[in-house]
Amino acid sequence: MMRTKLRRCIKAAVTLAVIAVVAAAAVLSAYLLPNKQKASANASGEGVLNVLRENTVSDNMTEALELSEEESTQTDAEVYAEDETVEAYYATSHKTEPVTQDIIRIADMYAVKGELTLKSYYPDAAGYTWELYDTDAKSWKILDSETVYDELYRPVSSVLLDLERDVMVRCSVGKENSEERITDVATVKCIKTVAGISAAETRLETGSGWLHSQDIPVKVTYSDNSSETLSGLYGLVFVDSLESSEVTYSDTGNMIETITTVNTECEYSYADAGEKEFVIRYRDKDKMYDTNLTVVSADKEAPVISAVSISDFEISNIDKPVTVEVSITAEDNETPYPELMYAFLPQETEPEEADWTANPKFEKDIDKNGTWIAYCRDKSGNIAAFEKKIIAVDQKAPELALTLEHSEWCQSNKIIADARDELSITYLFTCPETGEDSGWIDRNEYDVTKNGTWEVQAKDAAGNTAVKEITVSNIDTQMPIIKGITEGERIYEN
DSSP, X not given: OHHHHHHHHHHHHHHHHHHHHHHHHHHHHHHHHHHHHHHHHHSOSOOOEEEXXXXXXXXXXXXXXXXXXXXXXXXXXXXXXXXXXXXXXXXXXXXXXXXXXXXXXXXXXXXXXXXXXXXXXXXXXXXXXXXXXXXXXXXXXXXXXXXXXXXXXXXEEXXXXXXXXXXXXXXXXXXXXXXXXXXXEEEEEEOOOEEEEEESOSEEEEESEEEEGGGSOEEEEETTSOEEEESSBTTEEEXXXXXXXXXXXXXXXXXXXXXXXXXXXXXXXXXXXXXXXXXXXXXXXTEEEEEEEEEEEEOOOOOEEEEEEEOOOOOBSSOSOEEXXXXXXXXXXXXXXXXXXXXXXXXXXXXXXXXXXXXXXXXXXXXXXXXXXXXXXXXXXXXXXXXXXXXXXXXXXXXXXXXEXXXXXXXXXXXXXXXXXXXXXXXXXXXXXXXXXXXXXSOSEEEEOXXXXXXEEEEETTOOEXXXXXEEOOBOOOOOOXXXXXETTEEEEO
């Protein structure tokens, strides 16, 4: 009898403790929720919809332990779990830089009657003009638009429509520093009330990157039980769920586990290379329908090579390979830097597996002149290429042509050497008749004040030399000769 009363007293105390905790949680929730919603309203930018449902449910996982005479000194073990889901709407704060520069162009879509928003975005847009086709007047009418920030922080142009029937909309985009204009046209089709959705394909293959929820094909079931498969369903979003738990203990030592589930509704979700499970939701006012979808993403974007450098080397006129150090700087949207592969080959040579290395700095024997290609490959097999022109072995002398600045009589002249070569050139001007010698100089011109035959040499960095001669014979160094002076009719002669 005493044991029974003791057990009842313990259970009553535990029950009162649970009621107190639940009441406190409800009061705290009622206080926090309006403050969160108020903060959301004051946040700048267009919101990522965070849906947090708060249902404080006390799931008594109580084990009714029957106390035996041997267990009469033990305390009843009672465990309580609360599943708490908070529901509120938050707007993302504005960031300066967009997450992506992907274009948003209007496309055909399907929506039930009511308000909907259309968006357009071009990174280099100077302005947007929205128009609605008036079927009665058979003309286009200008729509009011505004610039807002979407959840990827892009400054998008948007218009609000009140859909009652099928409409046609167009958006004309002007480009910065250009007279070019891009015009996108789309039809918004009015559909029946949606009663459910399911994935049109259980596995959807696509490229990696940002996915737009409205691009996902879904099978739509209407209220009259008819159905069709649509791409471009307005109101379709991705749902990301995140659970967290917090464990506390009551005054009597019982564990209380509070589980919070955060559901985030968003138009965009990032698909990494590989498989990913998505929850797709259709929302029409207070109605929601969810379905699951497996997205298989393949990385189709090649790495980006930003720089290729070659170590210094001595150009030779002897036909033998020159060893250099090649350094390739690259990055990829998916493959981590340490997993990228590199190669460096002549232009007409395709890389084979043995040519690839994981080291971005490596030695290479340059055995021919011309264009070489630096390659970078990611783990999905996408390859980027970067051209580099190299002259390592030069056995060809420069092409040399000589001219004089003046062809008429003059007191000084200038020899001009026009030499062409892939490498840098130095010049030597000499005249055996006068003994003049310029020494090797970088200038391709040389001033002369005496007539004579000049020898000009042009030498490239590999030591190949071209030689030509030019004769200077129009420099006048003689004074005039006076043969007579006339005064009246008398002539004085020497």
